[in-house]
Amino acid sequence: MTAPRARVLAVLETSFWVLAYRAEIAANCLDLFDIVVPNAVAQEIQARQPGATSREYPYATLFRHLHHRLRTPEVQVSPPAAFGPGKAEAIALAAELNAVLLINERPGLQYARNLGLDVATVPSVIVLLRSQGVISDRASRRKLGLIALNTAAAIIDEASRALDLLSGGD
Amino acid sequence: MRYDALRCATLSKAEVQRMLTTKSIRLTDEELADLREYLDISGEVEAVALKRAAVRGIRELRLAEAIRVYLEERDSEHASHIAGLPRAQFLQVLTDKGISVLEGQSSLASEMEGLARRFGDRRLAQAAIEVEPVGV
Numbered sequence: 001m002t003a004p005r006a007r008v009l010a011v012l013e014t015s016f017w018v019l020a021y022r023a024e025i026a027a028n029c030l031d032l033f034d035i036v037v038p039n040a041v042a043q044e045i046q047a048r049q050p051g052a053t054s055r056e057y058p059y060a061t062l063f064r065h066l067h068h069r070l071r072t073p074e075v076q077v078s079p080p081a082a083f084g085p086g087k088a089e090a091i092a093l094a095a096e097l098n099a100v101l102l103i104n105e106r107p108g109l110q111y112a113r114n115l116g117l118d119v120a121t122v123p124s125v126i127v128l129l130r131s132q133g134v135i136s137d138r139a140s141r142r143k144l145g146l147i148a149l150n151t152a153a154a155i156i157d158e159a160s161r162a163l164d165l166l167s168g169g170d
Numbered sequence: 171m172r173y174d175a176l177r178c179a180t181l182s183k184a185e186v187q188r189m190l191t192t193k194s195i196r197l198t199d200e201e202l203a204d205l206r207e208y209l210d211i212s213g214e215v216e217a218v219a220l221k222r223a224a225v226r227g228i229r230e231l232r233l234a235e236a237i238r239v240y241l242e243e244r245d246s247e248h249a250s251h252i253a254g255l256p257r258a259q260f261l262q263v264l265t266d267k268g269i270s271v272l273e274g275q276s277s278l279a280s281e282m283e284g285l286a287r288r289f290g291d292r293r294l295a296q297a298a299i300e301v302e303p304v305g306v
Contacts (some may be wrong), residue, residue: 003179008288014257014258014261015246015261015271016213018258018261018262018265019261019265019271019272032289040292043255044256044258045255045258045294047256047258047259048256049254049255049256049259050254057224057259057262059258059259059262060258061238074172083183083247084246084247084277086257087247089232092267094298100239100285100288101298102273102283104272105246105272106244106272106273106274107243107245107273109277110274113277113280117197118281118284118285118288119277119281119284120281120285121272121278121281122272122282123272123278124278124282125280125285127278127282127294127297128282128285128294131286131291131293131297132289132291132294133220147265148263148272149265149268149269149274150264150268150269150271151270151271151272152270152272152274152276153277155276155278156302158276158278158279158302159278161298161301162278162282162298162301165296165297165300165301166293166294
């Protein structure tokens with residue numbers, strides 16, 4: 001029996017969850033990260049379209065089912081004014097908690113990097129899942145393929161080369 | 171919505187009519203023939219079909235404009251407001267349409283380096299050093 005893996009503290013941003021759902025890694029992330037969900041991010045993920053309130057998108061359904069495995073923030077933060085509520089609270093919270101920021105949009109990601117935060121996008125988490133032995137080489141390439149249309153080709157190429165390097169060490 | 175439904179139930183037909191605004195449109199013979207053909211096929215009432223088409227059309231126009239603005243600005247908050255959708259749903263629509271939501275210069279190597287440090291993952295750290303963005 002293997003010892004439980006030590007999880008790393010991370011703060012979730014809406015764009016990461018939507019793309020992680022598409023890449024089918026949202027649940028896998030719970031094996032690696034102890035995830036804090038800012039209140040504004042939870043609201044953005046669960047928000048329903050005016051006039052179609054009975055319809056729940058699948059990424060929101062998964063979030064609802066996994067909500068008990070996710071943490072709510074215990075500290076108050078002052079979000080930067082440059083962004084919308086979800087992104088702003090996620091950046092401020094990651095800075096406050098010294099946590100990894102899980103985000104998948106360039107403007108917020110770049111801002112967070114400039115603050116010196118550790119950030120992770122869906123492609124880098126796919127590579128991490130492979131490196132940590134959570135998923136196989138084949139599964140990691142398939143998951144990368146699922147987001148290929150939604151990610152710059154250069155990033156997909158780079159992630160593929162990282163997987164090549166990791167498989168060389170098997 | 172529930173409140174509106176309850177409120178409407180207590181209003182007279184005349185009061186409800188006063189809450190609605192009438193808009194008129196002019197159609198060419200060809201457009202009118204198209205409409206009549208659709209009404210013949212569907213059996214819908216003209217006013218209902220026209221209203222539905224207008225509402226659906228406005229949604230589509232808002233979404234098209236939102237996508238155009240998103241591709242220009244890469245600001246999902248602003249664009250989702252134009253689309254009239256919650257931000258997460260707008261991001262989902264973008265991904266469904268095959269639109270890239272992670273653009274710009276890659277930061278993958280530095281992300282991997284940070285993750286390797288946090289997880290104490292030497293193999294990932296080595297891969298982060300060796301993987302280089304194309305063209306660098």
